[in-house]
Amino acid sequence: MSVIRGNNDDSNSARCYRGGAWALALCLAALGLAVRAEANTSNGYNLPIGVTSLSRDIYALHMEVFWICVGIAVVVFGVMIYALVKFRHSQGAVPDTTMVHSTKVEIIWTIIPVVILVVMAVPAAKVILMMEDTRNSELSIRVTGYQWKWQYQYMDAGEGINFFSTLSRDSNFARQLHSGIDPKTVPNYLLDVDHPMVIPSGTKVRLLLTSQDVIHAWWVPDFGAKRSAVPGFVNELWFKVDPGKEGIYRGQCTSLCGRDHGFMPIVVDVRTPDDFKKWVEEQKAALKQAAAPAGDLPRSAQVLPTSTN
């Protein structure tokens, strides 16, 4: 028996899961609804496969459990529907009132679910251990949540870089009550910020999350990365974006944090390590420039460093 292999196991399994996604898409097509597909990000009805090993593992687990559930549903709902059709009073079905108990059957349908659960739990446990392993990170960034913006403070190679990231002006105008601006005309409505977080690809980035006021949560679906930012405590999170997957990735605060909870997006600009190095140098130069003439100029003339896009 011949086995068709992909270039590597990864692509093979990814193809299998994509097959699943297509089946799901067919169900939706049956509902008569258009389905959008975008590279790397969610297709509008399912989790994104994402651009980190973690997001791919999560996607694989998600689809595995999804298909197990579909399998169980087909069997259980199938039996139910069969019973609903076959044993109708109106069709003269006669009840079998002696069928009230069967220890054997009940033991079987207790054991089988346990086995299925173990099958699900083992790979999930492996991913848990991997996602909590924040050792050997190459770049650490301290992320602080505020009502309603994010602060990014770089450590390691980016030591000293420190800026706030708030909702872009366009989105902010459009999102006001009765603004009269059609959100569809605003590029990346509610998912754009003034200063995105910039990180290098192929690098293990560790975030240290905390908050200055209430609980927030930092989430970028394409990284499979979500963690709460809790005041007074530091949570850790890591991800490593695949080389070649440079680009802009977007997410949102996911923990209700007050009035403008829906308006503090997260944007991550992933660059090649070289471009990242250049960006860090620019930032540091800007920092120096801002610091140097401080003695000569009046305070109002000081220029705060900003990130460049």
Add this chain to the structure above:
Amino acid sequence: MANAHVSDTAHHDDHHDQPATGIKRWLFATNHKDIGTMYLVFSLIMFFIGGSMAMVIRAELFQPGLQLVDPGFFNEMTTNHALIMIFGAVMPAFVGLANWMIPLQVGAPDMALPRMNNFSFWILPFAFTLLLSTLFVPGGAVAGGWTLYPPLSEQSGDAFPMLIFAVHMMGASSIMGAINVIVTIMNMRAPGMTLLKMPLFAWSWLITAYLLIAVMPVLAGAVTMLLTDHFFGTSFFNAGGGGDPIMFEHIFWFFGHPEVYIMILPAFGIISEILPTFSRKPLFGATSMIYAIASIAFLSFIVWGHHMFADGMPEAAQLFYMMSTMLIAVPTGVKVFNWTATMWRGSLSFEPPMLFAIAFLFLFSIGGFSGLMLAIVPADFQYNQTYFVVAHFHYVLVPGAIFGIMAGVYYWLPKWTGHMYNMTLAKTHFWLSAIFVNVLFFPQHFLGLAGMPRRIPDYAVQFTDWNMVSSIGGFAFGLSQILFPILIIQCVRGGKKASAEVWDGTHPTGLEWTLPSPAPYHSFGTAPEIR
């Protein structure tokens, strides 16, 4: 479940078999049927108030951009929609059903503690008046989510202490209701009715009552600590004073997870009554059904951490909560399989209660599947706090708990009123509800997976289509519910006389069917004998 044989069904000669007249009948009610009715009417009113808040939410989410309400008010709506639906609609509805049906099912003349019964009901209108009045105080109602996580909940205005007092009152009411159920079941069962012969609805409520007594004080403690943090300078949850905001989440969800089962176990009981009746066949594996409810109740105490995976938790705790949560699927599976086996080789007819019970089976199972997915910790990191979670818990609460309640009402309404209701209207209500509940909540799975966080008043444009579908489903579902009170009022006023058995030819088991319809004001003055 046990085949009941009643030696004495004549209760008509009871010399004070007349309710008091006018407002006194309700204000000073000690009759379990009157109190049950008040609970049910109250919960129906709350269902529509909470539902109108949901309509505001769905209207604002119909399209991107803010068209109708301020984001702060939107948060007040989500918070109070949840509080009212959970504490005002679902829980009192189950207490109402317990009041009506437990004495009838166990052959008792009334609840064991009738005056406490009156008190536990009459607290509720005051508690919810207080809660609803917070919408009009300076600073608006509490807008930090029904989970009341600090420090956000501490940012509320005058509404904060009012809400906490309202929660204390609801808790006191629930605890009293639970004590009443336990005392009634433990002491007032008819001679010969052993616990294992007791109907499943009474069983599910007995276990629910213990859950209530165990966890409502925990909620009371949690909100009291919030109160002292806010007004008396303590630092239970204030990191600045050495406290821990995550500790609140632990305490809250130690209450909150059993609370989830408080809202579904009595529905399990109702479904276990209805399926055998309309399958014309005894419940399959009745004893294992009881053990399954008890196992679910036990497990509900050790899974609370699954609400907090993304808040930072050691690996060992993540593994423990994942596995304990997955374990709940086993007894739940047993229940679903037993219900299916009950229908198997039965003789099924599809009266409205059966239709709701069947919809419960399918749609609650869908909520169970998404629950299983949510238990998988790494995947939960992606699902957590998104619309996937919203879809999940609405599937278990609306076509789960609420369809369970509606199934129960449609099942016992003729017993309560003595009239059959309009079957066509009831079936119309069923089909509209069953179709639109899916239009409303199924797309929310897609929204969550595609990345839409929950509790947001406005969203990025790629979420527009599914939100529109969901909102249309929401409006249609909301409108269809208006049929329900219309049908109930019609049925109270008149209609075809119901027989004692009500569902002729199905031979429903249980003592309630040995009484005439409507059940006499005082029933079982002489205890029936169970053989």
